[in-house]
Amino acid sequence: MHDHLSNAKRTKNDEYYTRRSDVDAELTHYTSSFEGKVVYCNCDDEGSAFMGYFVDNFHALGLQGLFCSGIAGGLFEYDGDKATVSKIDGDFRSSDSTAIMQQSNIVVTNPPYSLFRPFFTQLLENEKDFLILGNKNAVSCQVVFPAIKDGVVRLGYTAPDYFQTPSGTLANLTGLSRWFTTLPTPGKTYPTFTATISDGRDYQQFDLYPALNTDRTSEIPCDYDGLLGVPISALDKLDLGKFELVDLIARYAVIDHSYDTPCHQLTEINGKPRYSRMIIRKLNPQKWKEAAYRVKTIESQKSIETREF
Ligand SMILES: C[S@@+](CC[C@H](N)C(=O)[O-])C[C@H]1O[C@@H](n2cnc3c(N)ncnc32)[C@H](O)[C@@H]1O
Structure with a gap:
């Protein structure tokens, strides 16, 4: 029973959606990092703010390709001209999703809080560049701290305070979230x-x-x-x-x-x-x-x- 409840609480905490204004505010600092790159938003069902940002800014950023997939299983592909939608196993740990991640250059998303550690580990193991949102306390975890200490990963520029919930209300998580990235953060x-x-x-x-x-x-x-x-x-x-x-x-x-x-x-x-x-x-x-x-x-x-x- 206890496990069931804590599991429900954990997965409820996964359903906080990033607002477009927070994506814009952070991503504006990395425009030079995306030229010629393939971006994968791998925890992003259709309609996510990350997907919207990269579709809208595809040409301005000089992207080469965009993939977005989420746990619901839709895979959205965009080459700056044509968009296609197909079905995959949208779990970021699945072989479908992992194969796309491996072909991409930069992973950008807000992953489920409850799976931050395996998500982060997978990116490090694949030596993938990333810009992801996470709980600031993740800094102290065994896989994250050494990467920050070694200068492989750093914190981003902004810290979103509010997230959209499935019921349409805003959740105030002030102070909790940070961007974690392998991309350079000049001018900070x-x-x-x-x-x-x-x-x-x-x-x-x-x-x-x-x-x-x-x-x-x-x-x-x-x-x-x-x-x-x-x-x-x-x-x-x-x-x-x-x-x-x-x-x-x-x-x-x-x-x-x-x-x-x-x-x-x-x-x-x-x-x-x-x-x-x-x-x-x-x-x-x-x-x-x-x-x-x-x-x-x-x-x-x-x-x-x-x-x-
Ligand atoms: C914190 S929310 C953020 C969603 C979206 N990236 C955004 O920023 O609005 C994380 C999402 O990942 C989904 N999720 C949970 N487990 C997942 C998994 N194993 N693979 C991919 N997505 C997962 C959750 O259902 C949730 O919708």
């Missing part, structure tokens, strides 16, 4: 951090991880070269040309497991865990080597040695 601007380590705030170190905690993005100190633990939401505001993503910690670390400690969370400070923290460091190779980290131990824990990273 970032705030400058002005807080300093010496201005009186108490930057505490995690008990088991050699980084200082910041609870708010605005508190990221501009004068600290060591490791910092910052909220996941800081990713929107971090210029990854200036900061390195080192790891993501919660119960365990996503990348470097040498700090993982059974029965404790790596975000604990005086025994109290914080939410997940991204571990970042100012990108300044000279200073990395000079950075020394305070070391804490707690009873029955392995001691953490000061390390050079």
Whole structure:
């Protein structure tokens, strides 16, 4: 029963449709990425805002081809002149849909929230370029964070707040959604951090991880070269040309497991865990080597040695 209910809730959360104004607002930043490309919107039944955008802008973008298919099984193909509609297995994991994805250059869609992880994995495994909407918390998932850390995937420019529901009403999901893309995001601007380590705030170190905690993005100190633990939401505001993503910690670390400690969370400070923290460091190779980290131990824990990273 419980499974049935949570399944129903999950699939209900999949039925949030993207508004055309939100597609336009994000896609306008990537016009140079689509020249000569074949686009596949693989979670898009007829009438989706993505399909509308690419049909309307096919020639302006210089597209070579467009495929759209959705779970209902309709496959829409457009070459800028003729449109055809046929039937396929519209599950993005099906062999029909996978074959079209493999022939296409860029996948653009808002996939079902409940299947974001396999959707993202499939695109990475096929080394496909993409621009997709997802829940911002997906940043912390095992497949997504390493791709962002390695610079393969980045967040887009905008964050849609409202989605259309099947009943025609608008759902307010303010703050939840982000665009994830492999496409370049030139001209994206970032705030400058002005807080300093010496201005009186108490930057505490995690008990088991050699980084200082910041609870708010605005508190990221501009004068600290060591490791910092910052909220996941800081990713929107971090210029990854200036900061390195080192790891993501919660119960365990996503990348470097040498700090993982059974029965404790790596975000604990005086025994109290914080939410997940991204571990970042100012990108300044000279200073990395000079950075020394305070070391804490707690009873029955392995001691953490000061390390050079
Ligand atoms: C978040 S909605 C977005 C729909 C559309 N892309 C848009 O942006 O308006 C995700 C859609 O994917 C559909 N879906 C669910 N499972 C799917 C699957 N395995 N393959 C393809 N589409 C799926 C859902 O029914 C839902 O309509």
